[in-house]
Amino acid sequence: MASVSALTRVILGKTALNARAVAPNAGFVKFYSAAPAYENIKTEVVGSKKNVGLIQLHRPKALNALCKPLFVELGKAVVDFDKDDSIAAIVITGSEKAFAAGADIKEMQNNTYSSNNKGGFLREWEDISNCGKPVIAAVNGFALGGGCELAMLCDIIYAGEKAKFGQPEINIGTIPGAGGTQRLPRYVGKSKAMEIVLTGNFIDAHEAEKMGLVSKVFPVDKLLEETINLAERIGTHSPLIVKLAKQAVNQAYETTLKSGLQFEKSIFYGTFATEDRKEGMTAFIEKRAPNFKNE
Numbered sequence: 001m002a003s004v005s006a007l008t009r010v011i012l013g014k015t016a017l018n019a020r021a022v023a024p025n026a027g028f029v030k031f032y033s034a035a036p037a038y039e040n041i042k043t044e045v046v047g048s049k050k051n052v053g054l055i056q057l058h059r060p061k062a063l064n065a066l067c068k069p070l071f072v073e074l075g076k077a078v079v080d081f082d083k084d085d086s087i088a089a090i091v092i093t094g095s096e097k098a099f100a101a102g103a104d105i106k107e108m109q110n111n112t113y114s115s116n117n118k119g120g121f122l123r124e125w126e127d128i129s130n131c132g133k134p135v136i137a138a139v140n141g142f143a144l145g146g147g148c149e150l151a152m153l154c155d156i157i158y159a160g161e162k163a164k165f166g167q168p169e170i171n172i173g174t175i176p177g178a179g180g181t182q183r184l185p186r187y188v189g190k191s192k193a194m195e196i197v198l199t200g201n202f203i204d205a206h207e208a209e210k211m212g213l214v215s216k217v218f219p220v221d222k223l224l225e226e227t228i229n230l231a232e233r234i235g236t237h238s239p240l241i242v243k244l245a246k247q248a249v250n251q252a253y254e255t256t257l258k259s260g261l262q263f264e265k266s267i268f269y270g271t272f273a274t275e276d277r278k279e280g281m282t283a284f285i286e287k288r289a290p291n292f293k294n295e
């Protein structure tokens with residue numbers, strides 16, 4: 001697969017450089033003065049308004065298996081983009097062959113119950129689910145085990161038509177450990193989730209779309225472009241209201257309908273305390289585009 005840089009050059013028709021490598025004020029790519037030297041991921045700021053944080057998992061020799069160093073870097077990149085007011089949404093992608101082939105089996109082979117427990121194995125993954133901004137997965141290739149779970153930690157999943165999803169942990173004598181038994185049934189229902197978890201079988205992108213795991217399927221070489229378009233579309237709205245909308249939808253997974261509706265109502269009422277709600281409605285009535293201030 002072409003690198004993120006090459007892809008974004010194609011997508012945006014201008015020079016997109018790795019944010020780590022670019023000098024301050026280089027124009028197209030936002031410079032992170034304190035950007036760490038990542039080894040297992042690449043980050044860039046992309047989109048015509050430079051408001052989409054793109055993270056590419058980059059551990060090609062292991063099909064992006066999610067070793068701890070990779071996840072620490074991924075968590076840091078997500079937290080940094082989440083804190084950055086110029087970023088509207090975050091896209092996580094992998095390579096054409098693999099989004100991620102799961103947690104790193106070689107790394108965990110000699111773990112014990114007690115080492116998992118004491119070390120909080122896979123705890124870093126919470127950095128993704130705690131992100132306030134929309135996180136979108138662009139999945140080409142394998143999204144297996146932890147790879148499928150990482151995609152499900154994201155708010156929206158777009159897939160390339162050759163993507164393969166699965167929870168094959170059962171094949172190696174364990175069970176999904178990063179949300180597969182909990183998030184998958186919420187996406188696809190109990191029977192299909194049981195089938196996927198208990199057989200370890202893979203499902204293709206179109207099946208995943210039919211089941212509701214994936215929102216849309218695209219040709220492999222269009223996936224990243226379409227996902228960035230989606231992130232940019234979200235980025236046209238008030239970041240404050242987007243964050244509240246995300247919180248409200250996520251609450252549907254945490255509670256009963258009655259208390260979820262109460263939660264929604266209080267968030268909805270709360271939007272009336274924001275400048276952006278006032279601006280949005282005023283702009284509609286004045287027949288002009290809104291100018292949101294994130295306030």
Ligand SMILES: C=C(C)C(=O)SCCNC(=O)CCNC(=O)[C@H](O)C(C)(C)COP(=O)(O)OP(=O)(O)OC[C@H]1O[C@@H](n2cnc3c(N)ncnc32)[C@H](O)[C@@H]1OP(=O)(O)O
Pocket residue numbers: 061062063065066101102103104105106107142144145146147168169171172174175176177178
């Ligand atoms: C949260 C939990 C508990 C988990 O995620 S458990 C892990 C769940 N995931 C899996 O079981 C998938 C494991 N991987 C596979 O089944 C196969 O690699 C696939 C994805 C079907 C691809 O098969 P192939 O195309 O034949 O590639 P394959 O040669 O197996 O993999 C290429 C390299 O990546 C390595 N690799 C692939 N998946 C890996 C993983 N999850 N952990 C560590 N290394 C992995 C693999 O060992 C090989 O390395 P090497 O060349 O040093 O032998």
